[in-house]
Amino acid sequence: SKRYSITLLPGDGIGPEVISVAKHVLNLAGSLEGIEFNFQEMPMGGSALDLVGVPLPEETLSAAKKSDAVLLGAIGGYKWDKNEKHLKPETGLLQLREGLRVFANLRPATVLPQLVDASTLKKEVAEGVDLMVVRELTGGIYFGKPRGFSTNEDGEEIGFNTEVYATYEVDRIARVAFETARKRHGKLCSVDKANVLEASMFWRKRVIAVAAEYPDVELSHMYVDNAAMQLVRNPKQFDTIVTNNIFGDILSDEASMITGSIGMLPSASLGSSGPGLFEPIHGSAPDIANQDKANPLATVLSAAMLLKYGLGEENAAKRIENAVLDTLNKGFRTGDIYSAGNKLVGCKEMGEEVLKSV
Amino acid sequence: SKRYSITLLPGDGIGPEVISVAKHVLNLAGSLEGIEFNFQEMPMGGSALDLVGVPLPEETLSAAKKSDAVLLGAIGGYKWDKNEKHLKPETGLLQLREGLRVFANLRPATVLPQLVDASTLKKEVAEGVDLMVVRELTGGIYFGKPRGFSTNEDGEEIGFNTEVYATYEVDRIARVAFETARKRHGKLCSVDKANVLEASMFWRKRVIAVAAEYPDVELSHMYVDNAAMQLVRNPKQFDTIVTNNIFGDILSDEASMITGSIGMLPSASLGSSGPGLFEPIHGSAPDIANQDKANPLATVLSAAMLLKYGLGEENAAKRIENAVLDTLNKGFRTGDIYSAGNKLVGCKEMGEEVLKSV
Numbered sequence: 001s002k003r004y005s006i007t008l009l010p011g012d013g014i015g016p017e018v019i020s021v022a023k024h025v026l027n028l029a030g031s032l033e034g035i036e037f038n039f040q041e042m043p044m045g046g047s048a049l050d051l052v053g054v055p056l057p058e059e060t061l062s063a064a065k066k067s068d069a070v071l072l073g074a075i076g077g078y079k080w081d082k083n084e085k086h087l088k089p090e091t092g093l094l095q096l097r098e099g100l101r102v103f104a105n106l107r108p109a110t111v112l113p114q115l116v117d118a119s120t121l122k123k124e125v126a127e128g129v130d131l132m133v134v135r136e137l138t139g140g141i142y143f144g145k146p147r148g149f150s151t152n153e154d155g156e157e158i159g160f161n162t163e164v165y166a167t168y169e170v171d172r173i174a175r176v177a178f179e180t181a182r183k184r185h186g187k188l189c190s191v192d193k194a195n196v197l198e199a200s201m202f203w204r205k206r207v208i209a210v211a212a213e214y215p216d217v218e219l220s221h222m223y224v225d226n227a228a229m230q231l232v233r234n235p236k237q238f239d240t241i242v243t244n245n246i247f248g249d250i251l252s253d254e255a256s257m258i259t260g261s262i263g264m265l266p267s268a269s270l271g272s273s274g275p276g277l278f279e280p281i282h283g284s285a286p287d288i289a290n291q292d293k294a295n296p297l298a299t300v301l302s303a304a305m306l307l308k309y310g311l312g313e314e315n316a317a318k319r320i321e322n323a324v325l326d327t328l329n330k331g332f333r334t335g336d337i338y339s340a341g342n343k344l345v346g347c348k349e350m351g352e353e354v355l356k357s358v
Numbered sequence: 359s360k361r362y363s364i365t366l367l368p369g370d371g372i373g374p375e376v377i378s379v380a381k382h383v384l385n386l387a388g389s390l391e392g393i394e395f396n397f398q399e400m401p402m403g404g405s406a407l408d409l410v411g412v413p414l415p416e417e418t419l420s421a422a423k424k425s426d427a428v429l430l431g432a433i434g435g436y437k438w439d440k441n442e443k444h445l446k447p448e449t450g451l452l453q454l455r456e457g458l459r460v461f462a463n464l465r466p467a468t469v470l471p472q473l474v475d476a477s478t479l480k481k482e483v484a485e486g487v488d489l490m491v492v493r494e495l496t497g498g499i500y501f502g503k504p505r506g507f508s509t510n511e512d513g514e515e516i517g518f519n520t521e522v523y524a525t526y527e528v529d530r531i532a533r534v535a536f537e538t539a540r541k542r543h544g545k546l547c548s549v550d551k552a553n554v555l556e557a558s559m560f561w562r563k564r565v566i567a568v569a570a571e572y573p574d575v576e577l578s579h580m581y582v583d584n585a586a587m588q589l590v591r592n593p594k595q596f597d598t599i600v601t602n603n604i605f606g607d608i609l610s611d612e613a614s615m616i617t618g619s620i621g622m623l624p625s626a627s628l629g630s631s632g633p634g635l636f637e638p639i640h641g642s643a644p645d646i647a648n649q650d651k652a653n654p655l656a657t658v659l660s661a662a663m664l665l666k667y668g669l670g671e672e673n674a675a676k677r678i679e680n681a682v683l684d685t686l687n688k689g690f691r692t693g694d695i696y697s698a699g700n701k702l703v704g705c706k707e708m709g710e711e712v713l714k715s716v
């Protein structure tokens with residue numbers, strides 16, 4: 001039987017609760033497909049800060065690097081919000097992404113027919129939305145140098161950052177995006193601000209160059225302000241979107257909210273080689289932590305992405321995806337996606353129901 | 359009687375049609391309040407490129423600077439989309455903003471009860487939305503240096519820009535935002551990405567410093583990715599939003615689309631002194647140009663903002679705002695906001711109807 005080692009990073013808030021559910025689901029789906037997992041839990045985020053004083057301990061990063069895939073719960077909380085930058089939980093996440101070199105962040109935004117009412121968009125606008133944002137994750141203004149604080153010629157204080165992309169960075173994310181679009185509906189929309197920014201003009205030039213390798217994928221370009229509008233006006237027009245780190249941060253969150261059920265949305269962050277990082281897109285929700293109220297399905301679906309994109313175990317992934325749909329079809333709902341006529345359950349019970357269908 | 363000189367920049371596409379309507383409305387509202395206008399039409403954008411080879415001719419900028427206020431239609435079109443950067447219509451707009459030093463862009467997003475159905479958001483989410491985005495307009499990554507193309511240490515090509523803010527830049531836009539919030543519902547939300555970017559940490563620090571001058575305004579902070587979500591989830595939570603140039607570009611367009619009627623939305627761009635720049639937020643819509651189909655109301659409402667914010671002529675401004683509401687109440691609609699049971703009219707007829715109510 002096959003064996004994989006998985007680093008679990010429960011993190012903060014509801015993180016441990018949802019990771020616990022996902023671990024059980026992975027174990028069962030794996031065993032039914034002849035796969036064994038070796039889980040190692042490591043501290044990260046605020047809980048690592050409390051434990052050892054840094055948001056990403058060296059042992060955590062090196063364990064993650066040595067494993068076959070990394071599953072993260074959620075990080076952050078009010079408690080550490082005022083920390084200095086290098087002592088913020090978020091900084092640990094950025095270090096983890098950089099350390100694992102996971103430059104491609106895949107964020108699906110899908111409106112399930114069972115949950116179409118959860119969207120704030122009109123039913124006819126929301127139903128059938130099924131898009132994928134491919135966000136560049138280890139470059140651009142998040143990591144660009146120079147950055148920091150200084151004074152200008154007039155002796156005034158300034159704060160500054162650098163948005164920068166090199167050929168290899170755009171080319172590799174573009175390839176991931178074209179491959180992704182090819183496996184979906186063959187349409188890729190590259191989002192930039194090429195009417196103003198040189199970094200975007202460069203981005204567009206390289207995306208067009210890479211497009212020559214994918215004549216079967218239909219490529220279009222859109223300015224980021226227009227994309228922010230079109231996601232509200234008619235999200236169904238999108239199949240796959242590729243964009244830089246900061247625009248991807250904004251647009252993927254907007255797209256998630258359009259589905260109305262961010263407690264359902266997983267994500268995958270992949271590099272050229274080495275383990276991928278898988279995590280729900282929701283936050284650590286400290287206000288409902290330890291109350292058995294969290295929706296574990298985004299993490300469960302992240303585990304499915306881990307199987308599919310991280311390990312190439314499509315069958316085990318399908319088992320989990322189907323189990324989630326079954327569970328929704330049976331009417332089980334956590335509070336965040338509850339609507340009248342369904343059965344309200346907590347985090348654990350939702351996990352048990354999914355296990356029944358795996 | 360009072361006299362004001364107004365520079366009209368009709369621009370491209372539907373620009374000339376909507377400017378023509380706004381000019382007539384300004385004339386009438388002015389004359390009823392003892393105000394006379396001296397209009398000067400100047401070329402700008404694509405039409406200036408065709409005429410004299412640059413998107414913002416010197417004569418246009420100097421006429422604009424000498425006038426009391428500037429009213430712009432819209433610029434751009436497919437024809438000039440592939441132009442080099444310095445020959446793009448958009449570059450002319452950036453030069454105009456810079457030349458007039460209009461650092462504060464006020465962009466209201468209001469859902470009128472008459473048009474609530476135009477939103478793609480559910481009625482209960484859209485109705486009552488009334489927010490104002492105060493966007494910094496002459497700084498940040500739009501203008502920051504260094505910028506351009508180069509090669510990195512590995513000899514790879516790069517494209518780069520600089521996001522940078524100085525104390526005076528954040529302080530002055532923050533003051534405009536606090537003043538604006540004070541005249542509205544007293545709530546200001548500053549949007550940044552201070553968990554990642556130094557430029558945002560600096561922004562937040564200065565906004566907090568300026569807040570001391572406005573103890574009566576309730577200040578909150580939100581990360582830009584969350585703001586993009588909250589605008590979809592519950593736009594009514596916002597009163598006044600202040601943010602940097604690029605985030606403001608994205609969020610104000612998203613907010614506009616949430617109203618569902620971007621053909622209705624005006625904007626004002628103001629400096630510390632000198633003429634303000636007023637323009638509808640919609641584009642030049644080349645596909646419907648010269649067909650008498652454009653909605654002139656965003657430009658008419660921009661003329662009202664010109665009177666109110668640019669000239670301090672509140673009475674004349676109110677006349678125009680009320681005339682627009684009257685016209686909508688009578689059921690007149692251009693195609694973009696048409697719904698069954700109303701009267702479909704063209705650009706000119708809409709203008710005539712507004713004139714009847716001024």
Ligand SMILES: CC(C)[C@H](C(=O)O)[C@@H](O)C(=O)O
Pocket residue numbers: 090093094249553554583
């Ligand atoms: C927590 C934060 C640093 C992070 C980001 O901006 O990338 C988050 O918003 C995300 O999208 O994963």
Ligand SMILES: CC(C)[C@H](C(=O)O)[C@@H](O)C(=O)O
Pocket residue numbers: 195196225448449451452607
């Ligand atoms: C045309 C473009 C340069 C401009 C901008 O990005 O500022 C536009 O999108 C706007 O918001 O006025």
